Amino acid sequence: MKKKKLTSQVEQHRDFVVYDLATILPDFQLAYFLNKHLDFKLEKEKNFEIYLPPKNQPESFSLYHCKIEKSRAIYLISNARIENTLMRSFFLIFQGFYTTQEQEKLLHEISNISQVLNFNIIDLTEDNSKKAVHKRKLGQINAILTDLEYHMIEVNRHKNQSNTKLNQSKSVTRKIF
Secondary structure (H helix, E strand, C coil), X not given: XXXXXXXXXXXXXXCEEEEEEEECCCHHHHHHHHHHHHCCCCEEEEEEEEEECCCCEEEEEEEEEEEEECCEXXXXXXXXXXXXXXXXXXXXXXXXXXXXXXXXXXXXXHHCXXXXXXXXXXXXXXXXXXXXXXXXXXXXXXXXXXXXXXXXXXXXXXXXXXXXXXXXXXXXXXXXX
16 A cells, blocks of 8 residues: 655645744733734734644634735734733734735834743744654644634624624614604
8 A cells, every 4th residue: 555645734824924922911911012013903803712632622712813904914812711820922923925024023023022021933844843842832833723714714704794784774774854
């Protein structure tokens, strides 16, 4: 029987750049500082559940989202259950194409936020994943990116439905004199 080599699922997410960010701030304050320093418009979205390997038990993650253009967006994600820690870990995810100058400017501005203690890019290629910790983090990121896409489809569908209901109710309302 011929052997088949399975490719990494992370390759599905080539248009994402993921940063690991460590801070003492809760998610809403970090979103505020990122909005202030980088002119983002991160908005709180509904928390979403991710089934992380190896347990495949759902974990709740908080989500902040900013759509820049049709094909570019920014996400700030953190584990919602971890509350009583001195340092919190976040994923800052950029979807779409960003030039080198844009990325350098973002890195510079984020390094100016004094409450951000550590900020590193995560290499999404499997080639560098010799360590078990890196492999586990890649599995976690892959699960997050996959579930994030499904979650955003659901959020957008819900927003479109509520906008449609609002538009319908406006057209029904008439003034009677």
